[in-house]
Amino acid sequence: MNPAPASQATAPTAHHRTRPAWRGTGAVAEPDLERATTGARILLEALGIDLENESMARTPERMAASFVELITPRPFQLTTFPNDGGYDELIVARSIPVRSLCEHHMLPFIGTAHIGYLPGERILGLSKLARVLEHFSSRPQVQERLTVQVANWLEAQLGPVGVGVVIEAEHLCMTLRGVQAPGTTTITSSLLGVLREDSRSRAEFLALTRPPR
Numbered sequence: 001m002n003p004a005p006a007s008q009a010t011a012p013t014a015h016h017r018t019r020p021a022w023r024g025t026g027a028v029a030e031p032d033l034e035r036a037t038t039g040a041r042i043l044l045e046a047l048g049i050d051l052e053n054e055s056m057a058r059t060p061e062r063m064a065a066s067f068v069e070l071i072t073p074r075p076f077q078l079t080t081f082p083n084d085g086g087y088d089e090l091i092v093a094r095s096i097p098v099r100s101l102c103e104h105h106m107l108p109f110i111g112t113a114h115i116g117y118l119p120g121e122r123i124l125g126l127s128k129l130a131r132v133l134e135h136f137s138s139r140p141q142v143q144e145r146l147t148v149q150v151a152n153w154l155e156a157q158l159g160p161v162g163v164g165v166v167i168e169a170e171h172l173c174m175t176l177r178g179v180q181a182p183g184t185t186t187i188t189s190s191l192l193g194v195l196r197e198d199s200r201s202r203a204e205f206l207a208l209t210r211p212p213r
């Protein structure tokens with residue numbers, strides 16, 4: 001099989017159409033760094049920030065580049081292998097770091113994800129669990145949608161028996177500003193297939209995602 005990049009691989013499902021029809025999924029069109037730099041300069045100046053010093057002269061450019069970096073997913077190959085050994089237990093990647101941008105404030109949310117599946121006929125290269133998470137994290141997001149997008153992508157690409165995704169994250173818009181509730185984390189989950197339907201499989205997956213005592 002000729003592996004397709006994620007952007008192509010995600011094309012067939014309703015949730016992941018190619019740009020720009022991805023409206024509503026948080027996906028973005030090609031960024032324009034020059035306009036973003038102009039915009040950042042306008043924003044900073046409107047905030048009353050003095051950019052006329054050596055340290056901040058290039059801040060609009062850095063700020064624009066930082067946002068571009070945060071909304072540009074790194075392409076990856078979808079590498080799957082036949083499940084020749086007939087492995088039929090859970091495969092879980094625990095504590096994968098996650099960072100994304102809250103789409104309401106464009107402030108980061110940061111945390112960890114646990115992603116697992118019960119394989120069918122094919123298994124996935126392990127690193128791809130972290131890569132698919134990064135793919136959907138690299139856009140303005142709400143945590144709920146990120147969680148569901150990762151789970152749906154795995155289900156569509158792999159045809160597994162079950163999929164589970166749990167994300168726990170701190171939203172800086174909630175801890176640094178606004179309600180200012182430091183220490184708060186938000187947990188979301190998406191369980192599909194047997195992990196949704198069968199209470200024992202579900203409990204086993206959720207137990208594996210709990211932090212070690």
Ligand SMILES: Nc1nc2c(ncn2[C@@H]2O[C@H](COP(=O)(O)OP(=O)(O)OP(=O)(O)O)[C@@H](O)[C@H]2O)c(=O)[nH]1
Nearest residue numbers: 102103104105141142143144171173174177178179
């Ligand atoms: N459901 C969900 N809400 C989020 C997420 N990230 C941020 N929010 C919330 O988005 C909401 C936006 O609410 P608004 O009332 O329009 O914004 P705001 O006036 O800045 O709200 P405060 O944060 O309460 O000051 C806030 O309650 C945020 O906590 C997310 O991933 N999922």
Ligand SMILES: [Zn+2]
Nearest residue numbers: 102104105173
């Ligand atoms: Zn926010």
